[in-house]
Amino acid sequence: MAQAGPGPRGAGGAGGSMNRDPPASATSSIAGGLGEDEAARRLQRDGPNELPASRPRSVLRLAREVASEPMFLLLVACGAIYMLIGDAQEALMLLGFVFVVMGISFFQQRRSERALDALRDLSSPQALVFRDAMERRIAARELVVGDVVLLAEGDRVPADMDLVEASNLAIDESLLTGESMPAAKEAALSGPAADTARAFSGTLVTRGVGRGRVTATGGRSALGRIGESLAGIAVESTPIQQETRRVVKQVAAVGLALAGVLAVAYGATRGDWLHGVLAGLTFAMAILPEELPVILTLFLGLGAWRLAREQVLARSIPAIERLGATTVLCVDKTGTLTANRMTVQRLWSEEAVYDRSASAGHLLQEELHGLLEYAVLASHRRAFDPMESAIAAAGQQLLAGTEHLHAEWTLIDDYPLSREMLAMSRVWQSPDRRDRLIAAKGAPEAIVDLCHMESPQAASVAAQVRSMARDGLRVLGVAQATFGAESLPELQHDFEFRFLGLVGLEDPVRPDVPRAIAECREAGIRVVMMTGDHSATAISVARQAGLSVDAPVITGIELAALSDAQLQARLDGTNIFSRVQPDQKLRLVRAFGARGDVVGMTGDGVNDAPALKAADIGVAMGARGTEVARQAAALVLMNDDFASLVTAVRYGRRVFANLRNAIVFVVAAHVPIVGLSVIPVLLGWPMLLMPVHILFLQLIIDPACSVVFEAQPLESDAMKTPPRRADQRLFDGVVLIRGLWQGIGLLALLLGVYAGTRYVASTEVDRDDLARTLTFVVLVLSNLALIQTNRSWGRSAGSGNPESNRQFAWIAMGTIMLLGSVLAVPEISRLFSFAQPSLLLLLAALGASTLAWLWFECVKWGLHQRLWRVG
Template identity: 45%
Template sequence: MCRADGGSRVAALYFLINWLWNGQGMLESLLASIALIMAILPEEIPVILTVFLALGAWRISQRKVLTRRIPAVEALGAITVLAADKTGTLTENRMQVAELQLQDANFVHAGATTLEEPFHELVEFAMLATPADPFDPMEKAIQQFGLHWLTGTEHVHAEWSPEFEYGLSPDILAMTRVFPAGSSTRHMLATKGAPEAVVDLCHLDSTRARGILDQAGAMAARGLRVLGVARGRWQGESPPRSQHDFDFQFLGLLGFVDPPRAEVPAAIAECRAAGVRIIMLTGDHPATALAIARELGLSERPDVISGAQIDTLDDEALAERLRQVDVCARLQPVQKLRLVHLLRRHGEVVAMTGDGVNDAPALKAADVGIAMGKRGTDVARESASLVLLDDSFSSIVAAIRQGRRIYDNITKATRFVTAVHMPIIALTLIPSLLHWPAMLTSVLIVLLELLIFPACSIVFEAEPEADDIMRRPPRAVEASPFAIGNIVPAAIQGLGASIILLLGYGSMLGLGIDPAHSRTAIFIALVLGLFALVLGNRHPDAPLISGSGMRNRWLWPMLAGVVLVLVLAMGTPYLRDIMGLAVPNPISLGVSAMLLLATFFWLEALRLVLHVGRRTGASLAQGGKP
């Protein structure tokens, strides 16, 4: 708004200068002032933001990531913490029953040919505690395992239907299904859940309970996901309010294996190199979570924090604890929400993955919520900014890479737009103040603003990612393409080019060359100078002419298009006349070439000075020698 207001005042002053100072007609002065407003206002910026983010969302979709909210594309590049769910994101979500554990016997599925009778009851009640046609991968694994080993025995009850169920709750991490057992008052109970929850439901003495939990811990330390199974009987007509009111008999433990995704270790290493911290959030046993984290290379820290421990800490103590651990286990959705809020309050930019209905508040609270596309609920997807179509962690890392690239390219395009507007403003205002013939006519300004500048800006969208894009830390939260550190060097670029072109125009007029040929020479140098400005803002630390230019497939077509516009403008009599140009002669072409060469030298010299300044500043900031 400030720039628009300032532009209006300059345009009004320009109108008065042309009308009262230079003796131009009122209509001609008015049209010239309107053209100046177009030159001052960077109308390419809305185009850049819209097109870059929209195409960025399309590019990210090629990596199996669906964008539901466009601002998330830009936010990806600033992520400092990635809170990742374990199951299905870091692992393949292909659950298989790997082990059975009784009090004094163990069964390993791999290589087994028979399932001995003592294990039948454990598998039978695990199946009864599971829906016959489940959605959850763990429950599917239970049914597949049971049907594989128990089909044809009396332990399979496909025709049984429960009278009622007790679902999982934050207080009791177990579920119980209640079946009729011969009369309206007699019932059979089948329960499965977290080992500690099932042990608690069984009301075991401390010695027996400790033995079971030690067995569960040993299985979890091998990377297995562990469930406890119990059976019970109940007589009555009205079910109690809580599962705790039943009497259960503990049967044993089931251990599930969920293979880590093969691509995850490399993706985690890439995140670490990029300064993105990964925190595992899972509902699994702490030992299971820690074993998987070590296998994936996510963390070598020997510590883990559980949901129960989180509830005992205030925010400051929890924030300090989070600096020491990378694995959070046995979490409830409300605890995930608290962790997200806490991390954000301490200045982190948080991305979080989730799949359940209860994950929705945390997904919405995160800077970038990422829902699972395959196994996620509709509520989770609606709450998220991004949806993983393949539920793969490596897709998140690819999206972060694309987010950084998009922000980099927006920054480059913004720098170019700032630089390129300086010569237009200078070549419009200065000749009027010096009583020179107008350099840029209204038609020329319109041509530049509506055709050439936006086309050149869009070239930056196709700019490939920098080689070090995932070897540098995330950008600061307050970073902006419109920051002073980005705009000022661009403005200096443009001012230097402006001085070169004005000197050329003034010299030609001083030598008695007519305004049309002088204008033609400067216009050719200006339009081709756009190409130099594009090169100068692609890689500030690389020479203008370098092999990296070949990596942008739109760079050379853009140059060809600019040349074609020049040929049409010069070669078509009608266009040439309304633009106030002339057919270029050798003098005009020679002056254009010298001015273009001077522009290249200026941009390269400025680049070297700024490059040395940045390196010196970085060395001093690190306490070293320049």
């Protein structure tokens, strides 16, 4: 119901007092708000406007979690065994390497935490304030006592405040009071503010607009005193993280079982149980893919951080991985496809027509003064809606110097827009008249209904609406009525309205939208427009935006009449839905989801929240969206730009593709490590790899996965292929086949290097150590070749962006320098059980590494060709 308060409508009701402007003294004292310098001083004094909440892991907790990782526990156990067998120097140096690798892991996870910290700050509620006499949108945590805050429907109240202005304002305070009905609010005109003139932190504006002065922030607010906390970004467990944990647990269980068998077999056959345990622990370290959880956390966290730099805030980390699978984008027209900068382009009545482009420099015809006058009166004086702002600007320009602007009139009550009536009316009192004057505006068909028009006149108006809509204008009808009784009726229909005319507003399509929609089409993503506008307007905008308009438009009325089965039959071809209500958007999202689509949905209003929640990826508008919509969404477009949404899809595909490339590398790198840990033992050879060797390799694998692969750009053709299947797994057959082919080939080469070196070694003493040395050198250099090959499966080996190339260059140089130090420093060389190789043997090792790189490239080419033919 449109009623503003609990009492009857009219002068004696609540609606009369709560809509009065505040006294001039109150207005002037707060009109400009605080200055930035004073606000900064108060923020320093009082602290940020935020409540105690669960924050991300502290540095000490993060360090403790890194130290308790299975890999490091295994390394500590190996160090203990070295101590038991009397190799104290080896044990100490091994533990020194442990701290180096722990430092790398800590740095990686801390980097991910910092990225999430930045996202939490971005996703905090926003507030529209007056600072230095200008409106500014700031993070709610920056509010201070004394700030002047503007409130509108859908906002979450960011701090406790006294209301100095309220227009039909109602606030849901159930969070604090448990009351299910919103509380009507009025301005505090003098003296201490009562609860009806206060707004409390954390409550929700459900109707109207208002303005208040902040009285308490953070823990000193009503919400803070009862210990509640606001929700921010949570570090959520994503489906692929769950899949990865499952894979890691399964591999670890199998690996530990095999390690036990290997330790027993070694001890039983050779009578050396301590070295048998050491062999078993080495095998366990070799097979445990402990870097995978770190990779996932870092990739998703940094992916969200990179999106934030593109003006797309990821409030839900799982949305990052799902973006790449998006098949349908359901988008609003206004502000998403269009610029949301409306201007009054045309005014039409049955007596005259005004067109801005054709009438530039001409005065508005007298016959249209009443139409624009009542369009202004039917809008809020302090407009938040772009249409109302455009109408107000047109009034100030075209009615300047006339008697048709009424700053002295008093607003008595209003009838808000509702689902049943797509029109709103505002009731005014003129100082020189007893009768109330009612101004109404809304959808032309709703205004026609309010005016109880005869069929011929209604048909004439409908024809004019279609004509204006075909020109891409958003059309509003305007009507006027007078009412003499004290008590106002309950419904707008009870007024005797007189039709005044039509207002056509233009909202141009954003310049980059056609290109973005063409990119979606190339990527196999369907774009569907859902709008409350007239069908002809929707078709005109769709045509300009590059959407297909071949199929018939489905209107909200038609949609309501369709069964679920009939709707499913119509979804295949329809790309435009007009005159739809928020609950119908929810039905459409569910209908697309029932077809197996992965649905992205944009919205900005309170009533859009259910559809945003139901979509696979809810997308809220950051600039014009309500706080409720932002909190319900997985993504927030900070600039309300459709092109940013396409950028988000591109990043989603990049994250998933880079994750798969990284996993191919991990599989390929672990195959030879596992093989070299177990095969020499089975063949009766001395242990080839020991814990310190695997630890050294961790210095390469972890940074390569988390730095080089994460920074890889998207493949050039990635936005020209259909979306991946929603059920596609990260660890599928393609990933395993690529990794196993590369790894098995490398393992065969390394065994050949080991056997060949043992064969050509000059002395029995140096044979084992020299073979181990050259095999390890080839393994390390081949790992660098593996990184280079797997950076991209669609580009040449030397391609990539500057950031990724730079990261790889640093890792390659650091690895070669570390390897050189191991070979050159006798104390470290003894720890690794290495012998000093000749220059000729080092050149041979380099040649073998080159063969490994050629093998990797052949595997990439061969599998790519085979997969391309299959696809």
